[in-house]
Amino acid sequence: MTEPGQRRSGRAGAATIYDIAERAGVNPSTVSRALNHPGRVSAATEARIRQAADELDFHANPMARALPTGRTRTLALVLADVTNPVVFGLIRGAERAAAAAGYTLVIAESQESGAVEAATxxxxxxxxxxxxLATSRLADDEIGAIAARKPVVTVNRGGSASANVSPDVEPGIAALVTHLADLGHRTLAFLAGPADSWTSTRRWGALYAAARARGLHIVEIGSNAPTVEGGGDAYERCEASGATAVVAYNDLMAMGLIQAARAAGRRVPADLSIVGFDDIFGAALITPALTTVRADLELAGEHAVTHLLALMGEGDAPADCAELATELVVRDSTGPAPTR
Amino acid sequence: MTEPGQRRSGRAGAATIYDIAERAGVNPSTVSRALNHPGRVSAATEARIRQAADELDFHANPMARALPTGRTRTLALVLADVTNPVVFGLIRGAERAAAAAGYTLVIAESQESGAVEAATxxxxxxxxxxxxLATSRLADDEIGAIAARKPVVTVNRGGSASANVSPDVEPGIAALVTHLADLGHRTLAFLAGPADSWTSTRRWGALYAAARARGLHIVEIGSNAPTVEGGGDAYERCEASGATAVVAYNDLMAMGLIQAARAAGRRVPADLSIVGFDDIFGAALITPALTTVRADLELAGEHAVTHLLALMGEGDAPADCAELATELVVRDSTGPAPTR
DNA sequence: ACAGATTTGGCAACCGGTTGACAAGCGCCG
DNA sequence: CGGCGCTTGTCAACCGGTTGCCAAATCTGT
Structure with missing residues (x-):
């Protein structure tokens, strides 16, 4: 562009199919075919072309390829908050599955805001x-609108607007309620996450049902930021609820709650049992080590991408989702209900 | 392509500058100019074009734009291990700076392997x-080769092969050694990270110098995986070293060490003081809360991207790196040396 | 009112691949 | 030996923008 002439050959930039064509003595389109449509070209020519390509260290320009085909071999993973440990597994699983299929993953952050997410x-x-779309803050119809233009898979976001991958909370929650009931707890509290969080609603629903089925009392405590701070801030309200065990929307909040409780001089779990969700990094490290309902988010990320590829016709079969069951991980933050 | 004819108008796909041109009654090139070169076109025409663009909800096709210009407005962040909490801050800072400049960030993982990194x-x-290139496992000349083709900024990887952003370890380490000396420790151990880690070497060097300057004994303990497990596995060797305070290469290892020590019945810090690096998520949560040398990785990520943009001519000035000083965060894992 | 300077917009080439249509080359068969 | 079908490679159009060059239109100054 800026530099006229001097284009072909010797330039620092990558070799093109034209360079290869010249070197192999064929037409550029033959090069394209040889490289992408096995069998379309005679074995001899193909070998000659491949050799030339190797010698020139040829790598097809992704943009040039994307233009006519409309396919970029790139996937986007949109997250509410990159620094939330919950998403680490998601990122790794998605990255892995994408790389395995020869796709590149771009990460975009929506900063816990629906508006930013839409813009992103x-x-x-x-x-x-x-x-x-992981941990989306978008409304169903907004997701629907996006899904109408591009293949979309949501994670932890049910509903009909799009394909979805979610760990099945039931098994873990059933085990959790049994665990708490066995420890003698009669009144539970659920420390909710953000009001517009589908996951929080779902966990609450499952927890409520399981608790009622066992005749336990259960209350939901306000909506809170899904962070360590959010958990800490809710401590007073947890105490006020009269519950002997608090189930936090996620591990981050449970951790904040543990810290606040201990700072207030309460013993965990002797005075108050605390449970989280997700089994993030750090859950086993905190004292007391956190009892939590684990979901294999790495697998979820992998499934989400596999599913997405399937949606794009690229995929094999959408993998079996039975593996995504949650399970209870009992550690030290739950114990017998205090005798009053 | 597959669908002949029917191209223009009404298609689900995005509007093009040709659609806009038709609607505004001008030539496509005029549309391109109006949208990208303010002032190159009369105000009246520009307004007409912008309105048409809005009505059609026009978004320039990034690939089509990238082809002639060679610029994709995309940056890559290559990490050894996405799930290492150390990189969270890096990711967030980089993502933020990139988004602010209108760039998209792609994340690629090299799985702690030089070969995979090169392929990636x-x-x-x-x-x-x-x-x-964050936490690169590549050799200097390999990095040099990459840098010759594309602008590259490394993080935590000194040397002349490329531009680099690294927190300045000196201040934090100086404060740390003073802190330990004041507590009466006379023999320190440094629990090294991977053998090929530039950062580990650098931390060891600075620590060694600072310790010797104060007349403290210091030993380096083998090379280890920079993980919680790696730290735990090294516990026996730490004890064998006779040191009363162990400085781990990073927080992850320090955490593993704390767990192993406590599992072995040792009290931290009464029997053994333990220090980490980076102040990752969880450092404040573990018991005892970890004393660590903090580096603001989020800022480092931001600087890396800013620097990179500057390298590409896009940037303003490469920001002042003085802010990247490290600092000592004293928590509960360090205490007076045991009297023998 | 007119020559000359300055805007403004159009034309067409180009970025680097992909692909439908087509023709030349070839073996096979009757 | 000619016709037939199949393989192999070429031509050229196209994806959706960008930009150098030029001509038409508009604005200056006198």
């Missing part, structure tokens, strides 16, 4: 072949 | 305008 998706959408 | 860079390089 808007920005990233034209450049990717599909989108994984 | 190879794969991703053609599609990005610049690369941030």
């Amino acid at each position: 998706v808007e920005r990233v959408a034209p450049a990717v072949d599909g989108i994984v | 860079v190879e794969r991703v390089a053609p599609a990005v305008d610049g690369i941030v």
Whole structure:
């Protein structure tokens, strides 16, 4: 562009199929076919072309390829908050599955805001072949609108607006309620996450049902930021609820709650049992080590991408989701209910 | 392609500058100019074009734009291990800075392997305008080779091969050694990270110098995986060293060490003081809360991207790196040396 | 009112691949 | 030996923008 002439050959930039064509003595389109459509070209020519390509260290320009095909071999993973440990597993699983399929993963953060998320998706959408919406703060119809334009898979976000991958909370919650009931707890509290969090609603629903089925009392405590601070801030309200065991929306909040409780001089679990969700990094490290309902988020990330690829026709079969069952991990933050 | 005819208008796909041109009654090139070169076109025409663009909800196709310009407005962040909490801050800072400049960030994982890292860079390089190599396992000359083709900024990886952003370990380490000396420790141990880690070498060097300057004994303990397990596995060797305070290469290892020590019945810090590096999530949560040398990785990530953009001519000035000083965070894992 | 300077917009080439249509080359069979 | 079908490679259009060059239109100054 800026530099006229001097284009072909010897430039620092990558070799093109034209360079290869010249070197192998064929037409550029033959090069394209040889490299992408096995069998379309005679074995001899193909070998000659491949050798030339190797010699020139040829790598097809992804943009040039994307233009006519409309496919970029890139996937987007949109997250509410990159620094929330919950998403680490998601990122790793998604990255792995994407890389395995020869796709590149772009990470975009929506900073826990629906508006930012919409803008982010808007920005990233034209450049990717599909989108994984994890921990979305968007309304169903907004997701539907996006899904109408690009393949979309949501994580932890049920509903009909799009394909979805979610760990099945039931088994873990059933085990949890049994565990707490066995310890003698009669009144539970659920420390809810953000009001618009589908996951929080779902966990609450399952917990409520399981608790009622066992004749336990259970209350939901306000909506809170899904962070360590959010958990700490809710401590007073947890005490006020009269519950002997608190189930936090996620591990982060449970951790904040543990710290606040201990800072207030309460013993965990002797005075108050605390449970989290997700089994994030650090859950086993905190004292007392956190009892939590684990979901294999790495697997969830992998499934989400596999599912997305399937949606794009690229995929094999959408993998079996039975593996995504949750399980209870009992550690030290739950104990017998205090005798009053 | 597959669908002949029917191209223009009404298609689900995005509007093009040709659609806008038609609607505004001008030439496509005029549309391009109006949208990208303010002032190059009369105000009246520009207004007409912008309105048409809005009505059509036009978004320029990034690939089509990238082709002639060679610029994709995408940056790559290459990490050894996405799930290492150390990188969270890096990711967030980089993502933020990139988004602020209108760039998209792609994350690629090298799984702690130089070979995988090289392949990853190879794969991703053609599609990005610049690369941030964090925690690189590559040799200097390999990095040099990459830097010759694309702008590269490394994080925590000194040397002349490329631009680099690293927290300055000196202040934090000086404070740490003073802190330990004041507590009466006379023999320290440094629990090294991977053998090929530039950061580990650097931390050891600074620590050694600071300790010797104060007349303290200090030993380096083998090379270890930079993980919780790696720290735990090294516990026996730490005890054998006779040191009363162990400085681990990073927080993860320090955490593993704390757990192993406590499991072995030792009290931390009464019997053994333990220190980490980075102040990752969880450092404050573990019992005893970890004393650590904090580096603001989020800022480092931001700087790395800013620096990279500057390298690409996009940037303003490479920001002042003085802010990247490390500092000592004293918590509960360090205490007076045991009297023998 | 007119020559000359300055805007403004159009034309067309180009970025680097992909692909439908087609023709030349070839073996096979009757 | 000619016709037939199959393989192999070429041509050229196209994806959706960007930009150098030029001509038409508009604005100056006198």
